[in-house]
Amino acid sequence: MDANLTGNLSPDDPELSPVTRAMVALRGQVLDAWMAEVRRAVPQAKELSLPILANTLPAYFDTLAALLTPQHPARIVSDLGTVASEHGGERARLTLYDATAVIHEMQIFRDVLFRELERHGVVLEGEQRAMLSSYIDATIRESANAFTVVQAALREQFVAAMAHDLRTPLSTAQMAAEMIAHTSGDANVRRYVEKIVASTQRIDGMTRELLDRIAFSKTGPVRLTIQEVDLVTLAREVAQAAEVAHAVELSVEAGQVRGWWCAEALRRAIENLVNNAIKYGAPDAPVRITVSTTQERVQVLVHNRGAPIAPEDSEGIFQLYRRAGNQGLGEGWGVGLPYVRRIAEAHGGSVMMSSSEDDGTVFVIDLPMDARPFAGAPTAA
Template sequence: MSANLTGHLLADDPALSPLTRALVALREEVVQAWMDAVRSAVPQAKELPLPILANTLPAYFDTLAALLTPGYPARVLNDLGAVASEHGGERARMTDYDATAVIHELQIFRDVLFRALHEHGVALGDGGHAAVSAHIDASIRESANAFTVVQAALREQFVASVAHDLRTPLSTAQMAAEMISHTSNDPNVRRYAEKIVASTQRIDGMTRELLDRIAFCKTGAVRLEIHPVDMTALMREVVLAAASAHPVELTLEREGIEGWWCGDAIRRVAENLVNNAIKYGAPDAPVRVTVSTTPERVQLMVHNAGDPIAPEDSESIFQLYRRAGSRGPGSGWGVGLPYVRRVAEAHGGSVLMSSSIDDGTTFVIDIPLDARPFAGAPSAA
């Protein structure tokens, strides 16, 4: 059930091929070696906190490994693209990377992976080696493209914010110049004042046109009040409340997964995902909630069986007031999922989504265990 999206495939899972199991057994070693190599080779990564440097790489590694199991669900290929895109998007929001750095670190990943396989005597064969290399090439494109798109969105937000803020002092200057023009007896003063009025009016018009073109979203940043939270206790409360309407199963990696988050926001995110899973999932199948961890990050996964989200809707459902077309007009997905993304990103994390006919729909919130250094991080949502 989408364990690849949290980086928790098991090396002894009999459903996986021997080759996939061999790769999964090397996950921690490869991820650590990759982080060390990236810190050494990518200048922008040298001072990154560990949870930001690690990003969604454990999920990426497991998804790549899963593709080496013949007959593994077809949706895994889509998962790989989604995880790669989230990797690039998080780099745009949380680091000083440029596109070259994003590409470089995934090239480093390929080198580290193949070196580890060679050292441990794991033979992919010519076909396997070519397939993994091709998937990594595709991931580099997906990640770099997402980085560019998110960076452009953040630039637009910044420009729109500055343009919006300029209008108040501009209006004040215009009113002051008009007052001078009406009250001064000096014709030169009036002439200069009229020029100021005309210029400020032109600037105001340009500013309004800029704001119209960008169509700036005025919802503002998500406000977080960070404090110690026991994620396991919080999720027990959410599941208990939801279970009165529909069976909900909770799986915990361990008790007492504690961290620093905005409890109210995380609760609302979890309630939103669980309620959506109940609403759109198969009525005869339970909703499954899982809480797990990777180094200095926590994953909250919500899964439901039933009709999948269409691939063309996989991004639009996270956009404000956009709904998944396959679910009918006015049926939902309007503001809840954009809020989910904004909260995850404001904690310095990401949202992963996987959906297929065979495996149902899974959402994963992947955030740092301690969000205090990243609270209020920019969001492209």
């Protein structure tokens, strides 16, 4: 059921319950109705382009629907939290939303979902409706929390940039004051200059301390060279190169998926995911790469079998120089997954992860089809 993370569950999948299949069949109508209502009711959403407004909602919708299938995989619940968090993070990085707008649009989603299901004759039992309402409420909190966390990270980056830029005019002012002290014979002037120099030195010391406290200032901006790319060809090249070391299966929904991205950055991001899948996955099971599309967005999914990533490690693996602790690795230097997240976010997208003993581990890079308007977008990773 990995397709839930890409928003590509099939209404014909026999493993899904009838109510899940009925709900998935209405995905397009529900999301269109939701977007129309959000544009009307949320001022910050009026001018958003379709891929940014749609965001991770196809995956969110499908994961909610999967909850209505009895004996659904246990990971589905954590998947829902992951998708909701990425939704909030994207809103912080790519829109003018505030936390109230994030909460409001998710409340609209809940109302529109039940209205459209009823309008199309999809009958929910009382327990099913209560369960969906409960999970939507929980994920509203997760989206709002992620929005707040990412917004705080972006504020730190802004402060770091300002502190860094302040040091140049401070240095110039200090040098100019010292020149005045050397060339002036007026004792009062020299006394005032000493105060200026002492003050600029204090400010410089405070800015250096501030920079030392903000780790984000050391990562630097993501520089992308955007061009038209066939993502299927790129994924096939990565798969063929990796097949030297391990079996890799490529699944695509079309012969080509053309869009505007940074080819080299995406190649490296996919290579990182595939190499991790080979390194930490089961040696006798192939790694699977899937390329799919939703509303003006594209998804690259990389799946492997093997020991799962523990829930407590699910966010830590995206932090610079950390690795998951449940795979016998301990702490170590690692930049692969943080790099993947930064590249996805710099394209105006997200990266999501799901892992369980039964289903293996899945990473999904979810991007707008045309990243040109979002190139170099703020990244929290």
